[in-house]
Amino acid sequence: MRIRTTAAVAAVSSLALLTGCGAADMTKQASPFANAQGSKTVTLSVQSWVGAQSNVAVAQYILEHELGYRVDTVQVDEVPAWDALSQGRVDALLEDWGHPEQEQRYVKDKKTIAPGGELGVTGHIGWFVPTYFAKKHPDVTDWKNLNKYADQFRTPESGSKGQLMDGSPSYVTNDKALVKNLKLDYQVVFAGSEAAQITQMRQFAKEKKPFLTYWYSPQWLFKKVPMTEVKLPAYKEGCDAEPEKVACAYPHTPLQKYLNADFAKKGGKAAAFLKKFKWTTEDQNEVSLMIADQKMTPEDAAKKWVDSHKSTWKKWLS
DSSP states (O other): OOOOOOOOOSOGGGOOOOOSOOOSOOTTOOOTTTTOTTOOEEEEEEOSSHHHHHHHHHHHHHHHHTSOOEEEEEEOOHHHHHHHHHHTSOSEEEEEOOOHHHIIIIIIISOOEEEEEEEEEEEEEEEEEEHHHHHHOGGGGBGGGGGGGGGGGBOTTTTTSEEEEESOTTSOOSHHHHHHHTTOSEEEEEOSSHHHHHHHHHHHHHTTOOOEEEEEESOGGGGTSOEEEEBOSOOOTTTTSSGGGOOSOOOEEEEEEEEEHHHHHHOHHHHHHHHHOOOOHHHHHHHHHHHHTSOOOHHHHHHHHHHHOHHHHGGGGO
């Protein structure tokens, strides 16, 4: 997601479905084509959630088929991706959920990374319950009533407490602080990855069992498992400044793109295209659904989207 949560190793066409932010620091996994002098190549960072994979799949397809570039992709986690971008290991990061420390260091101070503009998608993280449970228990959507339902959300992994399911441990979430500061009788349990989290949610939904989960939009799964957000204390600017004291909801974050500073200046048509690349939540979800649910390859999903949205992406080339 992913994701500001205070929050590929081959070409995208051969990427396995990668969902959830992996925990490994992969900044040393540099592309042999990154920053290659005189060569018509572009290297894109791929975060491990499917929305980010969709961005890269479409960008890669257009770069290769319309602009004649060779595109290499590298899977890098959220924070290490900034290091890789600064060092020229990758040329562009197409979906960032907000990392103010890295932005200050690399964009404002070192000036080794340049803003690439908005992606066009607004991200939001929150706590969700399945809609079938919310309809039976409408008051569950207010965080103040969560302790009332802790027993129903209990799992073997959460022990005597209710389970709040998170994805990968590499996600920088506020959830443990929220549980503590809001005095909730819950245990944060990590599924391990977005894919594992989705598997668990779909299984719970199949059996119509209650669950409480950290989740985010945009996300294709909402079309398959309708969920309702639990209202946390309202977000106010700065309420998440001290991680251990967080007691507020997650913000709505316009997702951003970033380019290596040298690439932004000298990347020619590729850099100009990536700066103009801007689509909607619906566009991203359309491609994500094809990849994650319909099991299409990223390349095939990108081709299908490109073939049916010519008026959208032609603007990115002008």
